[in-house]
Amino acid sequence: MAKHETPLLDQLESGPWPSFVTDLKEQAATKPECWDILGQLELSYKDRITHWKHGGIVGVFGYGGGIVGRYSDVPEKFPGVEHFHTVRVAQPSGMYYTTKNLRDLMDLWEKYGSGVTNIHGSTGDLIFLGTRTENLEPLFWDLTHDLGQDLGGSGSNLRTPSACLGESRCEWSLYDAQEACHQLTMMYQDEIHRPAFPYKFKFKFSGCPNDCVAAVARSDFSVIGTWKDNIRIDQAAVKKYINNEAGYPANGGAHKGGPWDGKFDIQAEVLDLCPTRCMWMEGDELKINDAECTRCMHCINVMPRALRPGVQKGASILIGAKAPILDGAQFSTLIIPFVEVSAEDDFQGLVDVIEKVWDWWMEVGKNRERVGETMQRVGLPTFLRVMEIDPLPQHVREPRSNPYIFWREEEVPGGWERDIVEFRKRHAA
Template identity: 80%
Template sequence: MAKHDTPLLDELEKGPWPSFVTDMKRQAETHPECWDILGQLELSYKDKITHWKHGGIVGVFGYGGGIVGRYSDVPHRFPGVEHFHTVRIAQPSGLYYSTKNLRGLMDLWDKYGSGMTNMHGSTGDMIFLGTRTENLEPLFWDLTHNLEQDLGGSGSNLRTPSCCLGESRCEWACYDTQDVCHHLTMHYQDEIHRPAFPYKFKFKFSGCPNDCVASIARSDFALIGTWKDDIRINQAAVKEYIAGNYPSNAGAHAGRDWGKFDIKKEVIDLCPTGCMWMEGGELKIDNAECTRCMHCINVMPRALKPGKEKGATICIGAKAPILDGAQFATMVIPFIEVSKENEYENVIDVIEQVWDWWMEVGKNRERVGETMQRIGLPNFLRVMEIEATPQHVREPRSNPYVFWREEEVEGGWERDVVAFRKKHAA
């Protein structure tokens, strides 16, 4: 395969930043099909349209997901990318790879594909970029039998669950993210590999409210670690921060003089609910008003820690802007215990309750968050058997009408009124 003139792409090699164009040219020295990728991309820049065909189903025997079909619409000009399928590889929890494992994966891709990868983009998986249809079955055999690794999810199914490092390295983790992620990956193998949903569905697991995998913005089901009791305070350490003996932000800004630490300016005044103050030389927190934003803990990690009664918050319905605008997940369950002892049955119950509803009322290619918007949050909460709280209200009601369900009017409502009158008769 010949090199192509790529004046537009060559512009992307200028400047101080690393360039994917340079990487692809280097890769083309051993995988000539990469010249055709560059040539087709240059043509797309000129024509201002993609030259990948839309649609196309391709996979391996027994699996409906894991491989994304890619076909060029100008194969006569760029035969190296006539077929250029994307293969998703299920990542280990927390992205802990051994060097041996990584070398095995790279050797496999050099053998069967272009050698190009996308390491853990928004999908979560490791992505193998570019191979032909006839290479898929032998690649899959070697991957599963020799490396004992699996394909990830693609299509209208459960996508490969992903998580932060959790308790393996983070002192703020409120549950074992890696164990939950691994357990649910094993538990839902059928849902990952055989698409049966209205559209894609993503789990992401963050150990604390810092949400290092951005689960609240990128997943249909976000399990975010939290605590139920009070923030733990080491008052002696607070004094050390105020005195300047401990670096704030865990020393993250070493090398630059940010001036003397000011607890009022840098912590108390930045609390979103104003629930902190100094009194008698001690830091006070009104924990009932705390929203677990983690700012104070991040700034003064030696002085403040999450509470001891740990669990997670469940948020549902985030998505990127495809059919409708981007949206964050909605907080549905403020606190749930996350326990290995019961194999996360309570979390699984919530997941399957969501699925049962969504698979019944969701439209084709409609994410669960879009179904929630269309049907309405009150209806969703009713199906989930969750009592609405003020935090579920986006804005005050702007019309004068009140609607009652039949069961609230006939019997239930009257009983409440009678009971109230009896209670306050005196």
């Protein structure tokens, strides 16, 4: 395949950062179709439109998801990307790979595809970028039979669940995020591989409120580790932070060079940055009104040797995040503040909520409507009634502006009929 002139793409190599253009040119030495990738992209830059077309559904026998079809609309110019399908490979929980596993995966992709990968994109899957239709079945056979791995999710199904490192490496993890992710991935294989939902649905598991997988921004169902009781305080360590003693750098020393360079200032760096202002000093003791704490983790991150999460560990469940496809991006909404999360009961507390959401969404959701958009369309009060959850003040986004109140019959003691009869009696008198 011929090398293409790419003056627009070449500009991307001129900056100080590594460029995918350079990587693709190097890959073209052994995979000539990469020249056609660059050539088609250069043409898209000139024409200001994409030159990938949908081209129909493509996949492997028995699966409706896992492979994203890509076809060029100018195959006569770039025959190397006439077919250029994306294969999603389910990642291990927490994205732990052995070096052998990675080498085997790369050897497989060198054999059947372009050798171009994306590890890891926002989907969570390991992405193989670019192969022909006739390679899909043999690639799938070798992947599943020789490597013991499976395809991830694509289409209107459950997307491949993903989790942070959890208890394996993080001291803040408040439940076993990796085990929860693994078990639910195994439980819902059919929902991953055979699309049956109104649109895509994503689980993401973060072991603590730092939310290192950005579940609150990107997943339909976020499981965020939290605690139910009070933050644990080591007052002696608080004093050492305030006195800037050796071995007690705030935030691991990350504040050096920041807006408070120099000595640690607990007022500026912790108390004033608490979103609910639930912290204060009484003399040389730190006080916390835990009833107002939103578990943001900021104070714990800044003073990790003085503050720790509580001992009653579990998770919060938030529902409804999405990217800006229809009505704009939105974060997920806190629905269940605390639920116990345990492998001992096969994570039944999570499963019950998941399946209740699915039953409702599959009934009332429109085609290509994320669950967050369905919630937005019908209103949060309706969703909370479906989930049998009592409203909380935190569910209120803004004060009510509609002057009319519409009561449901069951909300009025005695019902409407009695009230009407009483009104008529008074009016007649």
